[in-house]
Structure formats: structure tokens, C-alpha cells
Amino acid sequence: MTTLEFSYSLNKLSKTLKPFALKLTRDMDDANDLLQDTMVKAFTNKDKFADGTNLKAWLYTIMKNTFITNYQRMVRRGTFVDTSDNLHFINSGSVVIENDAFGEFAMKDITKAIDNLDDVYKTPFMMHYKGFKYHEIADKLDIPIGTVKNRIHIARKLLKDELQVYITKN
Known part of the structure; x- marks a missing residue:
């Protein structure tokens, strides 16, 4: 050729x-x-x-x-080689050290938000958080299981609204 x-x-x-x-x-x-x-x-x-x-x-x-x-x-x-659009991380190390200040602020806000819940919602929510099953909560509080689920759902919704600042958006 x-x-x-x-x-x-x-x-x-x-x-x-x-x-x-x-x-x-x-x-x-x-x-x-x-x-x-x-x-x-x-x-x-x-x-x-x-x-x-x-x-x-x-x-x-x-x-x-x-x-x-x-x-x-x-x-x-x-x-x-940084393939991301944000070149902020160039030459950054693989180890990140945080001082836990953000975590402490978040925990204080979460605790405050839970404390501000009405006891009707707080009690089943905290029991569920501690590992109780829905039927165990219903038996202990002597209320129907549907009411337990509803109150936990409402508690989550109220906490989500209260702690909106901590929810990341992708």
C-alpha cells in the first residue's frame, strides 16, 4: 500500500x-x-x-x-483530574476534617422541634423512633393502629416543615 x-x-x-x-x-x-x-x-x-x-x-x-x-x-x-464543573475541589485532600459545630446546631434544632410537638404526636413518634412497632405503640397508648400511623406521619411532616433549612435539594 x-x-x-x-x-x-x-x-x-x-x-x-x-x-x-x-x-x-x-x-x-x-x-x-x-x-x-x-x-x-x-x-x-x-x-x-x-x-x-x-x-x-x-x-x-x-x-x-x-x-x-x-x-x-x-x-x-x-x-x-477533576472532571466536575466546580473546580473548587482541585488539589483538595481525600480527608476532610469537620469540627462537629454544624452537627451540634442541627441536633439542638431537632431536639427543640421535637420538644415543640404536641404530646399527641410526640409520644407515638418518639416511641417509633426508639424502635417500637406500630402495633406495640397502639397497644401501649390504647389507640387504634391507624391513629398511630397518622400521628407519626403528621409528626414527621411537622418536623420536616420546622427543619426545612437542613433539607438538601439535589
Whole structure:
């Protein structure tokens, strides 16, 4: 195969290689770089390609091996790659130390919210929180099981409304 024919074949197959590069890298810019590296390696090693064999499979192998080599090099360097949109976490350590202040504020607010509940709702809610089953609460308080479920549901709803500031939205 002449150099011109080889170049033409590479150019034709480059469009079919791009989805594979994107699958490997999961990033368009990195996929383009991987595709370019693959084409450069293929062209510089065209003398190693045997005529009559599958050029597409040869290119896929070069791309896969190039990706693996680049990945191993990156791991050896210990490079941290942040793929998130928020670059705030670049160079952050894997260990986060918190001082529990937020937890203490939250517990105080939760305790206060539970204390502010009417006893009709607080008693079944706290019993359920402590591990009692619905039927055990119903027997102990001498009320129907449906009433127990309803009061626990209302208590949860009231607490959710009271503690709205602690509910995270995704």
C-alpha cells in the first residue's frame, strides 16, 4: 500500500474511531487528542502494518494501547483530574476534617422541634423512633393502629416543615 493510499484509508477510518475514543476518555477534548495520537502513531509506524490485514482493527488496537499507556503515565505521576464543573475541589485532600459545630446546631434544632410537638404526636413518634412497632405503640397508648400511623406521619411532616433549612435539594 502506498503512502497516499494509507493516508486516505486513515482519514476514512478516523470518523469511525472517534466514538471509541470518546467511550474510552469520556471527554470530547481528550477523545480528539487520543484520536490524533492514534493517527500519528499509525502513520509513523505504517511500515509495520501488513497489507491484507484489517486496518481498522490495527487502529483500534493502537488507540486502546495509547489510552492505557497515557492512563498509566497519569497514575504514576499521581495527577488529580477533576472532571466536575466546580473546580473548587482541585488539589483538595481525600480527608476532610469537620469540627462537629454544624452537627451540634442541627441536633439542638431537632431536639427543640421535637420538644415543640404536641404530646399527641410526640409520644407515638418518639416511641417509633426508639424502635417500637406500630402495633406495640397502639397497644401501649390504647389507640387504634391507624391513629398511630397518622400521628407519626403528621409528626414527621411537622418536623420536616420546622427543619426545612437542613433539607438538601439535589
